Amino acid sequence: DELKCTLTQPDKKARDDNFEMFKSFVQFCTEIGCPGITLSSGIKYADQGFSFDEIYAIAREELTRMVDYSGERGVEVRPEPHSESIMGTLATCKQMLEDVPGLKVSLDYSHFMPQGHSIEEVHDLIPYAGHVHARQANRERLQCRYEEGILDFEAIVKELAERKYDGNIALEYVCVNYRGCNDIDVITESLKLKKDLESYLEKYDPGQPH
Numbered sequence: 001d002e003l004k005c006t007l008t009q010p011d012k013k014a015r016d017d018n019f020e021m022f023k024s025f026v027q028f029c030t031e032i033g034c035p036g037i038t039l040s041s042g043i044k045y046a047d048q049g050f051s052f053d054e055i056y057a058i059a060r061e062e063l064t065r066m067v068d069y070s071g072e073r074g075v076e077v078r079p080e081p082h083s084e085s086i087m088g089t090l091a092t093c094k095q096m097l098e099d100v101p102g103l104k105v106s107l108d109y110s111h112f113m114p115q116g117h118s119i120e121e122v123h124d125l126i127p128y129a130g131h132v133h134a135r136q137a138n139r140e141r142l143q144c145r146y147e148e149g150i151l152d153f154e155a156i157v158k159e160l161a162e163r164k165y166d167g168n169i170a171l172e173y174v175c176v177n178y179r180g181c182n183d184i185d186v187i188t189e190s191l192k193l194k195k196d197l198e199s200y201l202e203k204y205d206p207g208q209p210h
Helices: 012-032 052-071 090-099 119-128 153-162 186-204
Strands: 036-039 076-079 105-108 129-134 169-171
Touching: 012 036, 012 052, 036 129, 052 076, 052 090, 076 129, 090 119, 105 119, 119 129, 119 153, 129 153, 153 186, 169 186
Parallel strands: 036 076, 105 129, 129 169
Antiparallel strands: 076 105
């Protein structure tokens, strides 16, 4: 059952089992030299009668012990904020980052576009970014064709460089049955954005290998 693997699983034994699995991921990362783990901050379980505050507290506790364990081994914990997760809004994401010292994020601007945020508002998360995802999005869709997108990646890359972000930028077009992410040519869209990103990185961050 995939839901038993979620970080906010209400059953404590299931969470402990998940943490043992997480430790194996950390070991794998240390052996191959991977600097971080991207995961979800956990679903909300509102349909099972749990309040947001109850699930937030579970997420905070689990992320804290993950960061404590992996941090001692040089591996970052990087939840990717998405709308269904406990860190799914800009406000709750910022709150969790404040509550769990050392926590990072896998920053994907596309998740915040359907919520109505500007890229300037999302820039606030750059100091916590351990990894960055890139794809076009708009107010209706978190993944769309290049020509239909509203994300200004030149401005994003410029801000990342100015704030000394030195991690990777990963193209993340997907073909999955999730919020309309299954009806575009992911290869074509990846190549379009890749070309632009390479030119922006050369312009704003020429000293870094790309």
